[in-house]
Amino acid sequence: MLEVQDLHAYYGKSHILQGVDMHIGAGEVVSLLGRNGVGRSTTVKAIMGEVPPHGTITFKGKSIAGLPSYKIAHLGLGYVPEHRDIFPGLTVRQNLLLGVKDTRHPGKWKLDDMLEMFPNLKARADTAAGVLSGGEKQMLTICRTLMGDPELVMIDEPTEGLAPLIVQQVGDLIAEIARRGVAILLVEQKLSIAMRISHRVYVMGHGRIVFEGTPADLKANQAIRKEWLEV
Numbered sequence: 001m002l003e004v005q006d007l008h009a010y011y012g013k014s015h016i017l018q019g020v021d022m023h024i025g026a027g028e029v030v031s032l033l034g035r036n037g038v039g040r041s042t043t044v045k046a047i048m049g050e051v052p053p054h055g056t057i058t059f060k061g062k063s064i065a066g067l068p069s070y071k072i073a074h075l076g077l078g079y080v081p082e083h084r085d086i087f088p089g090l091t092v093r094q095n096l097l098l099g100v101k102d103t104r105h106p107g108k109w110k111l112d113d114m115l116e117m118f119p120n121l122k123a124r125a126d127t128a129a130g131v132l133s134g135g136e137k138q139m140l141t142i143c144r145t146l147m148g149d150p151e152l153v154m155i156d157e158p159t160e161g162l163a164p165l166i167v168q169q170v171g172d173l174i175a176e177i178a179r180r181g182v183a184i185l186l187v188e189q190k191l192s193i194a195m196r197i198s199h200r201v202y203v204m205g206h207g208r209i210v211f212e213g214t215p216a217d218l219k220a221n222q223a224i225r226k227e228w229l230e231v
Contacts, residue, residue: 107149
């Protein structure tokens with residue numbers, strides 16, 4: 001579904017991504033792991049067109065490298081940024097409805113379904129989104145992306161700064177997305193979530209992929225974990 005080959009990206013003169021290769025199949029859950037600053041967020045931004053990409057990026061067989069972000073989104077690629085962009089003055093309900101791409105052809109994720117699945121959001125459906133907790137804002141951001149009916153969603157650091165109980169809830173939400181057949185590229189630091197829900201994992205170091213395998217493969221590879229993941 002998503003193929004990335006020899007992807008490079010720069011911030012000014014800084015060469016951040018240095019030849020990234022990865023792929024994600026339909027319905028697959030893949031985690032991109034690594035320490036802060038190695039290029040994980042830049043990878044998803046380059047795929048989504050927020051950072052100029054240099055290399056080959058294909059989605060469902062179509063080249064998307066260099067396309068505007070809105071065109072990439074309309075092809076069925078969703079993106080949940082790490083900074084939880086919501087509209088604080090709009091209600092939860094209004095934020096969710098903004099995620100709908102085509103009101104004439106509603107997708108498999110309906111507003112009522114979202115509110116039933118996530119009681120926290122249902123209880124605050126007509127509340128201004130700006131007063132939500134960090135975990136509720138994260139759920140709202142993910143659900144708003146799903147309202148656009150993506151076939152693959154890239155989720156960047158969804159549990160950053162959240163309390164352990166909320167981390168568990170967000171992990172359950174991501175697992176539910178996967179159960180409904182949406183492919184996921186998860187950028188995450190917490191190994192527990194990635195190892196629980198992923199079919200495959202990539203480990204990134206210094207702008208390159210240094211490991212690819214199953215969660216079991218990574219668990220068995222102490223050298224990779226020690227060099228690229230452990231503090």
